[in-house]
Amino acid sequence: LGHIASDKGVTVNQLKSWNNLSSDLIVVGQKLSIGSNAVAKEAPAKQSNATANTTEQPKQEAAKTTQKSSAASSSQSSSSQGNVSKEVTVTATAYSKEEPGMGHMTASGIDLNDNPRVIAVDPSVIPLGSRVYVEGYGEAIAADTGGAIKGNKIDVHLNSVQECYNWGVKQVKVQILD
Known part of the structure; x- marks a missing residue:
């Protein structure tokens, strides 16, 4: 999520909030919403008809587990x-x-x-x-x-x-x- 946030000029917390994520773990092929108009979705995210920008994560970013x-x-x-x-x-x-x-x-x-x-x-x-x-x-x-x-x-x-x-x-x- 850190790489995506950096690329899109947003914070990890914003990405997590927009996509209803409770951890930093995402999976290959998962679609994430970017932007304040994003519709929060359960992980793994499913594509919606919302007008929010989306990005498909090409590689898995493993969570720093605490x-x-x-x-x-x-x-x-x-x-x-x-x-x-x-x-x-x-x-x-x-x-x-x-x-x-x-x-x-x-x-x-x-x-x-x-x-x-x-x-x-x-x-x-x-x-x-x-x-x-x-x-x-x-x-x-x-x-x-x-x-x-x-x-x-x-x-x-x-x-x-x-x-x-x-x-x-x-x-x-x-x-x-x-």
């Missing part, structure tokens, strides 16, 4: 977009391509520079290539694996090392979408 905003995003993330074929509870940690020694290509060939909304999974629990909805994180693709990711564990990709520290370790529900 305990306060984490609680807000957890309440927002209780539903998914699409049909749920399976739901599992997992231990979730985080990783970033910005960590020293980390590359930007996933095990399945996705470039994290182009699509950062990726989780690492144990393919015997969540098949690689699955579209998923992760509680507190949002929609992503199961496109990576990791040496420590065995059983009901996932690793969510975040944009910075600090965001990974802020994420910590938590129990979350993962919905595998059709």
Whole structure:
């Protein structure tokens, strides 16, 4: 949201207010209203016939998670977009391509520079290539694996090392979408 606000000459708080957002987390393809005539919408935003300016966010901006905003995003993330074929509870940690020694290509060939909304999974629990909805994180693709990711564990990709520290370790529900 910070990049969009800067580009449009508005504040993050204005964007959040105009779009009825309770956290800084937005998802790829989400439409945001810009301007005082904006019609507030529930996230993920749906296109309206309002005359407000809109912009489609080309890349996911991950939230700087604090305990306060984490609680807000957890309440927002209780539903998914699409049909749920399976739901599992997992231990979730985080990783970033910005960590020293980390590359930007996933095990399945996705470039994290182009699509950062990726989780690492144990393919015997969540098949690689699955579209998923992760509680507190949002929609992503199961496109990576990791040496420590065995059983009901996932690793969510975040944009910075600090965001990974802020994420910590938590129990979350993962919905595998059709």
